[in-house]
Amino acid sequence: MLRYAAIDIGSNAVRLLIADISKTSRGYEYKKNTLVRVPLRLGDDAFLDQKISDRKIEDLIKTMSAFKNLMDVYHVTTYLACATSAMREAKNGLEIVKKIKKIANIDLEIIEGQREANIIYANHIEETLDIRKSYLYIDVGGGSTELSVFVNKLPVASRSFDIGTIRILDNQDKDETWEEMRLWVKEQTKHLKNLAGIGTGGNINKLFKMSGEKDGHPLPFLKLRSMFNDLNSHSLKERITVFSLKPDRADVIIPACEIYLTLMKWTGIKQIYVPSVGLADGIINLLIDENLED
Structure with missing residues (x-):
């Protein structure tokens, strides 16, 4: 069975959705397998200080490492990780992306507002x-x-x-x-x-x-x-x-x-x-x- 994963790094919470993909007479559909939500509140840092604090960076990297382990255990075949408004606004956003890649081995994309809207369209x-x-x-x-x-x-x-x-x-x-x-x-x-x-x-x-x-x-x-x-x-x-x-x-x-x-x-x-x-x-x-x- 195909398994896909979505990581959504929002301003309030960080989510991992693992979904089972199957083919039906209507085309490809998915069923939610696992959903994990961690309330990191990155926005508190980003909107007030225009940067994510060291403590929250550490928490985010730990969360991403845990998500990577879960994806491996569930044998996820394809994933996409997106960060939205808080990471868009944080001056150290790109630096955090590099750390997440190096430590958690997750490719993370900071998406603009229009790309965010387009992904929501995909529903x-x-x-x-x-x-x-x-x-x-x-x-x-x-x-x-x-x-x-x-x-x-x-x-x-x-x-x-x-x-x-x-x-x-x-x-x-x-x-x-x-x-x-x-x-x-x-x-x-x-x-x-x-x-x-x-x-x-x-x-x-x-x-x-x-x-x-x-x-x-x-x-x-x-x-x-x-x-x-x-x-x-x-x-x-x-x-x-x-x-x-x-x-x-x-x-x-x-x-x-x-x-x-x-x-x-x-x-x-x-x-x-x-x-x-x-x-x-x-x-x-x-x-x-x-x-x-x-």
């Missing part, structure tokens, strides 16, 4: 879209938000903005970036009717599970706003105990909610679909497209 969300609707695809990470507009199942515009959950928590988001995002999204969606949202990222996945909505059904704006108000009325400690949230999820879920709600308000979106995929899934799909599809 082929458009195949499940209703052709009668237009969609704003919102992927919220720790350091950036990737936006794409789909019309007639085709992406017509995409853009990456330096607005993310860790950046907001560290007060490193800028008013002019928010305004730039507002103007862009208004311009791209002003002529579109029946506009719905698609949300990806760990926070919206968690919010969807908490909402109790059935899989495949959208999360209404009013329900998301109500959940945000409820979460925001509790302290960080209370969010961990009352809502059973992990500590590294309990803080970022608030700014994530703010980003989704703000974009939905600006565009008049009343509901958002949550397909439970992210960058790691996109990497697996990209590997399938590049290595297996005719």
